[in-house]
Amino acid sequence: MDEIHVNLSDYLELLNTTNASDFDFDSDVCDPDEEEITIKIFQTCAFCLIFLLGVVGNCLVIATFALYRRQRLRSMTDVFLFHLAVADLLLLLTLPLQAVDTYQGWIFPVALCKVTRTSYAVNTYSGLLLLACISVDRYMVVARAQEMLRLRNEILTAGKVAAIVVWLVAGLLSLPEIVFSGVSGNDDQAYCGMQIKGRVKMATNGAIIGVFCLSFLIMVTCYSLIAQVLWEGSAHRRGKQWHRQRTLKLMVALVLVFLVFQLPYTVVLSRKIGGQFCGPLLEYITCTLAYTRCCLNPILYALVGVRFRTDVLKLIYDLGCPCGVYVSPQRASSSFISPSSPALTVLSACSPTAPERSYSSSETGPHTKFSFSGTK
Known part of the structure; x- marks a missing residue:
């Protein structure tokens, strides 16, 4: 028994003195570095696919507008959809830079960093404001159909002016990106982002939140009023209006896609500008969703819009x-x-x-x- 007791004590002592790293199964199963590399590869491949689909789709929207729709415009929505496609295309053209940045860090000049950040900001602001303008136009078509028809030429001119104003406002709101974007870190870990603090940081956050809330309020109000107008009409008139406004589904789908795909990344960026850490995985996922939105709009046009399919x-x-x-x-x-x-x-x-x-x-x-x- 004594001999057995001694051997057991030696065995327990051996276990206690063994290096825990020899049995570190977690490092073999889930290596943080391997996980980050996998995420980066996935996002880079996703960016390449989004770039191809988005550029082709939005170029088709722009081409059909320039060749077939420009001479026969009937509503402001046509004008706004064209400018929405242009905004998406400008953002998609920066995706190759984003793909390289995701995989190996920022290796490009500071000027391209400013272009990339500004393109994203302009796309976000102009997208929100254009969707708000579309919702106003849809309401006017349903609730003031006769006036819209009688003043069609004046309204089309107003729509073109409104689109230009949207671009100007989006450009002004994106000035912090132009001025304060830059590259930080060393060559191996370079990062393209905003380098701001204090009041500028608060103003940038306020602009993002303010434009989003204002546009969302306009869209909810207009589409709620549209539903009320259609519902309060007679059954025959309501059916006719729904038939005439069947592409209203497309407008609602565009709004929902924008909110679902854009809102998460906007929140992450807002928190990041405010100095709050959200985690790289969350940023990767929401960033991919935000860029995916740019290639979904032409797909929605093809699925819902009969006339877009015809022109294509x-x-x-x-x-x-x-x-x-x-x-x-x-x-x-x-x-x-x-x-x-x-x-x-x-x-x-x-x-x-x-x-x-x-x-x-x-x-x-x-x-x-x-x-x-x-x-x-």
């Missing part, structure tokens, strides 16, 4: 692609993209001279006619 197919045909869609010249002038009223569009595949088969669709409205050439 016509663009493909005009570029010489055999899978494109031909829009009859005599109908082209009647096919306009305006969220305020139905479109009259005639589509025929591949060739304008081929035999046509006509189909009607209740989803696209009574004034939409699709003609597909060829035989079964």
Whole structure:
């Protein structure tokens, strides 16, 4: 027994003196450095995908507007959607810089840092203000339809002026990014960000929160009034208005996407400017969501907007692609993209001279006619 007792004591002493690092399973299972590298690789790949999808989608929006919609505008919403696409495209063009920054830190000049930060700020401010303008226009179309129709030319001019004012306001609010953005840290850990403190920091936070709250209040008020107007009308009138305002779903979807994808990163940046640490993982996730929003808008247009799909197919045909869609010249002038009223569009595949088969669709409205050439 004595010999056994001695051996057991030696064994317990050996366990007590053993280096705990020899049994550190956590470091093998979840290495913080490996986790951070994995997150960086994922975000870099996500940025590349967002860049490709977003640039193609927003270029299609801008191209269809410039080629087909510009001469036949019917509402301010068309103007605002065009400027929203331009703002998203400008931000997306900085994504390659952001991808490199995510993977290996900031290696570019200070001027590009200022451009990147300013592009994000301008996109955020202009996006919020443009969505607020769209909600006001939607309300006016529903509640003051006759006046909007009678003063259409004046209202379109006012819409263009409002878009310019939005850009000016967004630029002024982004001045702190232009002045105070810079690169900090050494070559291995360089970081592009705001280098501010004191009153400037408070003013920047106030601008972000103020514009967000003001735009959100306008959007909620306008869409609530739209719902009230449509609900208080007679059943027949209400059904007609909902049919005319079916692209109202698109406007609401744009607002929801902006809030869901943009709000988290705006909160993180606001806390970061205020000196509060949110953690790199949270910043990576919310930043990816914010940039994802820029490529979702064209997808929403394609899913909800019949007229956008029509113009994209016509663009493909005009570029010489055999899978494109031909829009009859005599109908082209009647096919306009305006969220305020139905479109009259005639589509025929591949060739304008081929035999046509006509189909009607209740989803696209009574004034939409699709003609597909060829035989079964």
